[in-house]
Each structure stands twice: as structure tokens, then as C-alpha cells.
Amino acid sequence: MTDDVRLRPKTDAETAAWLxxxxxxxxxxxxVAGDDAEQAAAGRRASEEQYFPDGRLVDGHALFTIEADGDDAGWLWVGPMADPANWYVYDVEVHESHRRRGLGARAMRLAEEVAREHGAVNLRLNVFGYNTPAIRLYEGLGYETAALHMQKAL
Structure with a gap:
């Protein structure tokens, strides 16, 4: 396990490259979760327009580089929902080369600290059903299913 894991805010230039x-x-x-190409592209555009209207993250949200022993190990984006007592993990990614070292769990615990520091009482997230490693990680950290969307291909 890596000893030194921290969140470093991304600069504007890093955000522009990351987006x-x-x-x-x-x-x-x-x-992969079932959207067709048009739906997936529309979802992407909607997210960019809502949260990055001028290419910069909207105020109140936080975008970090996950650093492990000084290396860029991934990213974390968190911020408030409509009710600021509820925060959301909008995106979290540990780079493939850094996986299976406990970094995802450490990053999520740091996300909880950031949310608490901003007055949050809940931290929520969405995980696609096919992503069983992430589901196991979140369940192991105490996250519970709040909603379940299901589909069947016809």
C-alpha cells in the first residue's frame, strides 16, 4: 500500500487537459451501460455545459489530482448537489498503473473529508452496474444502494 496519498487541486491548465x-x-x-452513441454524446455535452460552461469548473466544486508518493495516480471531482448538505462524487478514477494498491479507498476517504469540511452530511455517487470492482469498493466503504435503475435489451 502507498503511504503518501493526497489530493492536489488541479490548475486551470491541468483542468483544460483533463476535461x-x-x-x-x-x-x-x-x-457500455446501454446508451446509444447519440444518447452518450448528449449526456457528455449536458455535463460539460452544466459543470464546465466556460471550460472551467463551476464555483463550489473541487477537482483534484490524486497523488500517490508524488505521482499522478488519478483524479477526483466532488461538489455540492442542489442541497449543499448533500455532496456528490461526480468522477473518480485511479489510473490503471496505480490500481489494486488501495488508492481508490484512500481517495474516497479523502473525498469524505473534503465534503465534511464544506458542511456535507451525505456523500453520494453513481456507479454503472457493470463496474463490479467499484461497487465492491463503495460497499466496503459503507455506501448503500439508494436507487437502482434496471434495463433489458430487447
């Missing part, structure tokens, strides 16, 4: 990468991953995840 197309993260949004492409989000669009692909939506396709």
Missing part, C-alpha cells in the same frame, strides 16, 4: 479525457471516458461508460 476532454474525462468526458470521453464518461461518454464511453454511458455507451
Amino acid at each position: 476532454p479525457v474525462a468526458m470521453a471516458a464518461y461518454e464511453q461508460a454511458r455507451r
